[in-house]
Amino acid sequence: MKRDLLLIALFALALAALTATTTSGVALNAITMTLYAALLAQAWNLLGGFGGQFSFGHALFFGVGAYASAVAQVTHGVNAWPALALAVLAAALVGLFVGALAFRYGLKGSYFALVTLAFAEVFRILAVSVEFTGGGVGMMLPLKPSSLHLQFVSRHGYIAVIGGFVVAALLVTAWLRHSRFGAQLQAVRDNEDAARAIGVDPYRTKLVATGLSAAFMGAAGAFYLQMYQYIDPGIVFGPAVSVEALVGAIVGGLGTLWGPLLGAVVLHTLAEATRNLFGNLPGLNMVIYGVVLVLIVMFVPRGLSGVGRSVRDLWKGRRG
Secondary structure, X not given: OHHHHHHHHHHXXXXXXXXXXXXXXXXXXXXXXXXXXXXXXXXXXXXXXOOOOOOOOOHHHHHHHHHHHHHHHHOOOOOHHHHHHHHHHHHHHHHHHHHHHHHHOOOOOHHHXXXXXXXXXXXXXXXXXXXXXXXXXXXXXXXXXXXXXXEOOOHHHHHHHHHHHHHHHHHHHHHHHHOHHHHHHHHHHHOHHHHHHOOOOHHHHHHHHHHHHHHHHHHHHHHHHHHHOEEOHHXXXXXXXHHHHHHHHHHHOOOOOOHHHHHHHHHHHHHHHHHHHHOOOOOHHHHHHHHHHHHHHHHOOOOHHHXXXXXXXXXXXXHO
């Protein structure tokens, strides 16, 4: 635990130093979007990597966080910082609600994945249908460039905010790796019946993990709103958010501390390189994500963070 905390502190210091010494707008934007993708992957990893509950609809929590913050600011005049806290709380509550329904009836595996996907689609339809979300038109924040309103003139401020969330997610992940609850969650992931036999409550354990995962996705949704100042149902509840979250975690390495961050860096770099080569072709990023995911599952099942171990096991197998 001490080593993990030291590495997280060094990461935070390195990120602060890199941000302070970078003046290029392109580079700052790349750092911001990489950290944003890392937060999505880390949030998904808390439930999918450590809990073994694969979700195809994490955009549900992302969208709830984004709309909770938008409605609070635009309709009720709440400041952006309290609205951010409200977004995290709202996403966590929705996560607990969905988890309670799914786990109460023993849904897991592909059934749980389809339930989360269905809930994301239901919330997208609701957001289109009701008036207080702006319907299909979406919602736009009033322009108030100030740190008090969580709107920054340069990317430095946004990097500080998203970097803080990434560090918080790393700390929660480190806690899961070394705490009693984390051991219970991984026991449920590996064998739910065996975990129940030794006194672990799978329902409660998975429910807490769902709430934590949803809370960080809600924070990512509120951050997206503040950075782009506009959302609509198709953007925040669409499948692209869920795909980006799960692919980053799987490519980097499930159930690891640094895997989601590594996956986000690799995927963002690959996406930028492809965009420079082929332009902004619609759907190309999804094709790339799919190809990379298939290759990782086939040849590096432990993800990029487990390349060394996978190669070592392969070498031992060939020698045997």
